[in-house]
């Protein structure tokens with residue numbers, strides 16, 4: 001798809017960051033060579049030390065970003081103790097970034113069930129086999145566990161592991177950033193207000 005066919009909207013006229021973000025996300029899906037949904041998720045550990053890793057954003061709804069993970073993972077425990085996070089998208093092909101900050105909560109189990117069962121069967125088995133973030137003795141041990149679960153479930157429907165959940169980052173702050181010539185980038189910071197959003201342009 002050529003740049004001319006990409007609809008990236010108008011950051012100057014934007015009043016609702018989620019509306020423009022949805023346009024950028026759609027353009028990224030058309031343009032990125034892989035993982036347009038990938039975002040860096042930053043959390044904070046018990047010592048106040050930041051931590052970050054990629055996750056896939058599987059839903060953008062009502063001012064929030066949805067991702068799925070293991071509540072017993074490092075990120076899951078960090079979020080449980082300090083339920084706030086930041087998320088960052090950088091789409092290299094679009095030369096744009098989008099930043100989000102706010103509280104994180106678990107989404108209901110029915111929504112997690114729905115998404116879990118939409119995933120390939122091998123990924124569902126992988127969710128059972130992976131004790132995410134805990135020490136793993138060898139690659140062979142993971143493969144053995146995968147084979148064990150494969151056998152255990154046979155052709156049956158695979159239940160969602162209870163620790164595998166959906167999380168929602170409710171954005172109180174959003175920053176949309178678009179690359180400009182000679183580092184004169186466009187940056188607009190949005191903050192959630194009683195009705196809608198306030199917006200402020202920032203030096204790049």
Ligand SMILES: Cc1cc2nc3c(=O)[nH]c(=O)nc-3n(C[C@H](O)[C@H](O)[C@H](O)COP(=O)(O)O)c2cc1C
Nearest residue numbers: 035038053054055056068069070073074075076133
């Ligand atoms: C492109 C990409 C997408 C990923 N998506 C997810 C995801 O949606 N959920 C997840 O739990 N881990 C995902 N991972 C793996 C995480 O980056 C990370 O390794 C894992 O969640 C353990 O992180 P933690 O120990 O900080 O909890 C992804 C990794 C990459 C590179």
